[in-house]
Amino acid sequence: MEDVAREAGVSGQTVSRVVNARGYVGASTRTRVEEAMQRLGYRPNSAARALRSGRFRAIGVVMFSFSSYGNQRTLDAIAVRAAQTGYALTLIPIESSATETVAGAFRRLEEHAVDGIVIVLEAHQLDESAVEIPAGVPVVFVDSSRETTRPFVDTDQAQGARLATEHLLDLGHATVWHVAGPEKSYSAERRRQSWQETLEEHGCRVPEALVGDWSADSGYQAGVRLREEPDVTAVFAANDQMAIGVLRAFREIGRDVPGDVSIVGFDGLPDAAQLWPPLTTVQQHPERVGAAAVDLLLAELDGESMTSMPLIGTELIIRESTAPPRPRT
Known part of the structure; x- marks a missing residue:
């Protein structure tokens, strides 16, 4: 990183901000740092960064169904917001909400060393007393019931x-x-x-x-x-x-x-x-739901105490499939 800083003519802190996608860096400066990284062949060492920061810069996603439009858009939004904030995504699809299936997904995520988990699975389908969620790992539910004790994000x-x-x-x-x-x-x-x-x-x-x-x-x-x-x-x-x-x-x-x-x-x-x-x-707006889920998870990682996000509103789009009823004859 010191070599990159000298090559780009910036401080080591600026290089750190670019590498970790944290803090503001001007567009021209960011480009200069990235070009220097490319010329020098610099690649951040994720293991070393995890040892130093205590984070793996990775988010796990457990998802039950890819068939619905909402879930597809939500996953896309989670991936985009994770990338914007410098996090990688580990996706674990499950074929059912059975206790052993969900528990197996959590075990796999522990092996992948993720910082937090987004669960796109309705909470009432998940028996939290029977499934051991990894201790100390923040969890956010998407499209869940208000009865869950864990943070969640949902459409109204x-x-x-x-x-x-x-x-x-x-x-x-x-x-x-x-x-x-x-x-x-x-x-x-x-x-x-x-x-x-x-x-x-x-x-x-x-x-x-x-x-x-x-x-x-x-x-x-x-x-x-x-x-x-x-x-x-x-x-x-x-x-x-x-x-x-x-x-x-x-x-x-x-x-x-x-x-x-x-x-x-x-x-x-x-x-x-x-x-x-x-x-x-x-x-x-599943794109807002997915982005909000990542933001909520990162807030937990930063030590903020949050139980949920405000429900995300909807709009009625009126088109030609609706009209007043015809008079009865």
Whole structure:
């Protein structure tokens, strides 16, 4: 590092800031230091840095599912923020939330020597009393329940479902039918509860919710059942994929969307705007969730006592899949 400092004409502290991605360094100075490192063939020794600082500059991520849009975007955001702060990422995918599977993931992360762990797994699926989380290693949950005693970051699921339901009621629909996500999903449960509470607050009938598995196929199957109900004029699906399936089910028998039935999704898939009709949806922000999870974990590593981050809000994106109901004849 002394050689790099002499080559770049800067102080050793400036080189340290560049190497460790900590503290402010001007763009031109940073470029000069990086060019000097390249000319001299300097590579930071991670083992030596860990011995000196007590940190390995690595974050572990335990993730249950890569299939959902939200998890994909969240992982991408975690990786980007980790890189921005000078941390490497060790990803351990698990095929189930079974106790032995999660415990095995933690053991593997201990072998990789990480400073902290981000768990993209809903806390109610994890029996903390049965799984030994590595002692002294900070842990942050993503997309979790408020009942966990550990720090967590989450989207405001209830707010998003309320926005979707109230939008349909404000258009004049007598009630709103719901295609819910899996019963074991906390996110799905919070969206279902908020949908029900919103209908009750407005004095509306609460239809029985249909349960899907986040897939477009399960949304289609729910749509086939809903289209047999003559009084269905508005449907809120717990994610955009299931909303796409509901849309197909109604369209294939000639039911007009939004003339005969209005449909709202949840997630904010980029392709939702390219459907016909373009899908009204609740836009969530997994990129903010992932970045906030890393920030919360690093705050713990720095000794700050934090239990959670404020819930990250959503926005309703209104498109052509929703409209006032046609007058009954």
